[in-house]
Amino acid sequence: MAAVGGSSATTTLRTPPSSSASFRRSYQLRIFSKPSLKCAPLSATSSSLNPRSEVVSDNSVQKNNIAFNASSPSPLQLLKTYAPNRYTKEKSSIIAIGLNIHTAPIDIREKLAIPEVRWPQVITELCALNHIEEAAVLSTCNRVEIYVLALSQHRGVKEVNEWISKASGVKIEELCKHQVLLYNKDATQHLFEVAAGLDSLVLGEGQILSQVKQVVKSGEGVAGFDGKIRGMFKQAISVGKRVRSETDICSGSVSVSSAAVELGLRKLPESSYANARVLVVGAGKMGKLVIKHLAAKGCRKMVVVNRTEEKVNAIQQELKDVDIVFRPLSEMITCAAAADIVFTSTASKSPLFCKQDVQMLPLVRQGDRRRLFIDISIPRNVEPGVSDLETAFVYNVDDLEEVVAANKEVRLQKATEAREIIQEELTKFEAWKDSLETVPTIKKFRAYVERIRASEVEKCLSKMGNDISKEQKEAIYALSMGIVNKILHGPMQHLRCDANGNNCLNEVLENIRAINRMYDLETETSMFEEKIRVKMGRAKK
Incomplete structure (x- = not known):
């Protein structure tokens, strides 16, 4: 993947994707503007992202009639001195940097995952960087994206990439291979498409809109989440609402949670949840949706393992016709031993099911069957090595494509209508942003x-x-x-x-x-x- 510096234009592919492969081709076209540029390691002395030299010549100093001491100029003096050349000709830019399910495998995405509770702190850290004025974070099971308003495009990209690399432990060269990098209008349009569900694994998925709303909620009152970035996210929420109310794109669509339940149904030998022993680990937002979709698919009894009992009790009150049994986290392995299929959806940073633990579990009731693990968590709750065992099948969010193809053609038609709405809202936002x-x-x-x-x-x-x-x-x-x-x-x-x-x-x-x-x-x-x-x-x- 190439990193784009300066004010290079982006090439945008707007044709609705018909497959995951076309999604990836779409992103490759949208991210790059100069194929000849290669992403090089970024360092404090590197100027590979800056076509203009960082070195100040004696002539330029004389031209500005300012005495220049090469050994002891203050940073503020230099910034003020060369402001006309370095900044006033280069307006602040909105930049979107990140990875998503279409561009990066799960083992890379989970390293970059940022818990919701840390979003305000991340905004503060990003805005402490020299060239970042405003920031926002959107981290879900399908994407980790950072939106910033930068005083300088190339310096902003450099600083954010260095921050991501330091926070995740992923080298910048590896990030560049998988990242989405969009500027200004393209970055805004991308966020609008995300909020509308056009960029989700499941076209038209509705859960992403609530996650965009959470970005605004968690950012309220945080220094650095204001101005253009806050306005962009507020506008994205309006876009998502309009698309859902005016296009029916959500009709017949499925979320990641329902796709996981559907995948489990396909993998069970009887293709039924009626007699399956089901374990759900986690009763948060995703876990609750999994439980509801299981009930809708005919599951009338399940065990739910969670850290606290309150959330499980609340779900029990909603689904009174389903036998939901609460068990504490300390009994998780014991519950898994008695389950045919295990769904995991927690925010744990480390795997809950390790290869050694699963290897010790008894065989499922029929003896020759494998226990199913369907993990929709980022980072993953089931250790990758579990899939090497002959007694287990492991599926994660990257394995849901066979399910999400259902009803896709109908939703693709609605996506065209959605893009017309997005263009209208994009025009409004750009006019508002320009007016600032x-x-x-x-x-x-x-x-x-x-x-x-x-x-x-x-x-x-x-x-x-x-x-x-x-x-x-x-x-x-x-x-x-x-x-x-x-x-x-x-x-x-x-x-x-x-x-x-x-x-x-x-x-x-x-x-x-x-x-x-x-x-x-x-x-x-x-x-x-x-x-x-x-x-x-x-x-x-």
């Missing part, structure tokens, strides 16, 4: 005009003496405000992007630059310096 670029200039321009207005009103009132009444003062103030608002109306209309595309971004940005030049507002430099101050302030804490 104009806010600093608008504020500075208004403040500039307001200072002039207030100064002139003050001069006028001082000349009129103390005999002027309150009503007269208010009339003069209203007159001055009316004049200012009418004069500002035209310029403000041309400093805003709108969802209808009446003002294109290039035109608005040119207007911003013109206003900056005419009134010496220096917005870009001020914005840059403010970002640097914020980054330095975070680093000191």
Whole structure:
């Protein structure tokens, strides 16, 4: 896999996939823009991702009329000095970096898995990096994706990849072979497709939307989950809701949990849960769905092993016609010995079923059959070596493709409608995001005009003496405000992007630059310096 640096454009494949292989081809086309670029190990001195040199020449120093001491420049001085060349010409970029079920095998994905409880801390750690302003994490059984707003594309990618490598223990070269790397509009569209269920193993899967909602919920109040990234995730939730309410893409579709139950049904000799001895390990969100789908498929008795009994009791109240027996985690191996099929779906970071433990289990009732383990956890709850035993079959989330093909053709037709909705919402989001670029200039321009207005009103009132009444003062103030608002109306209309595309971004940005030049507002430099101050302030804490 190649890592793309700078502002390279991406090539996007939008044809609905008909198979897992086509998914992978789709991602390969979307991730790469320059096949000739190879992903090289990233280091503090490497410039392979940066076509512009990091070295500052003497000429450039003289040109800026700044005394340069090669042995002792402060980082802040360098950043401020060369801001026009390094940052103000390169706007902040939204970047999506990660792995998913279409690009990476489970043994790689599970190393990168980030528990939900750690998402806020990860946001904080990412935003502490030099070039990362905002961040969000989406980690599920099918994907681990990090979304950031970076001051610089190539430096942002470098820092996030180094963070991922350090946190997971996976070398950067290995990450590059499997990762999704998308920028700006492509990154936003990808998240919208994820929320709509178009990027799931099961096309139209609904559970992913609740996981995207959880990203917003867990990020509320966390410094770094705000601005564009928060707005993008909020918009993604709206996209997911619209797609589900307007397209019927979820009709007849299955989730990972139901696909696991269906797979178990196919692998049981009797193709029935009526007489099967079923064990479910874990009663969280995924485990609860497994239990419900088992009940829907005719399973009337099952054992549920969980750390606490409260969640199991709650499920029992919902499924009163099913005999659900709770057992503590300490009895898991004993329960597995009495089961024909075992479903696992916990957040355990280490395997619950090791090869040695499973090897000691008695044979299933018929004697010549293998015990079935269906593991939909990331990281995996069943040690990979268990599949080497002659007494067990092990299946994980990567083995569900034979099940998810059901009803796929119908959902592919609905996916076309879903993509039309996504394009509409994408246009709205891009207009909103672009409008944020104009806010600093608008504020500075208004403040500039307001200072002039207030100064002139003050001069006028001082000349009129103390005999002027309150009503007269208010009339003069209203007159001055009316004049200012009418004069500002035209310029403000041309400093805003709108969802209808009446003002294109290039035109608005040119207007911003013109206003900056005419009134010496220096917005870009001020914005840059403010970002640097914020980054330095975070680093000191």
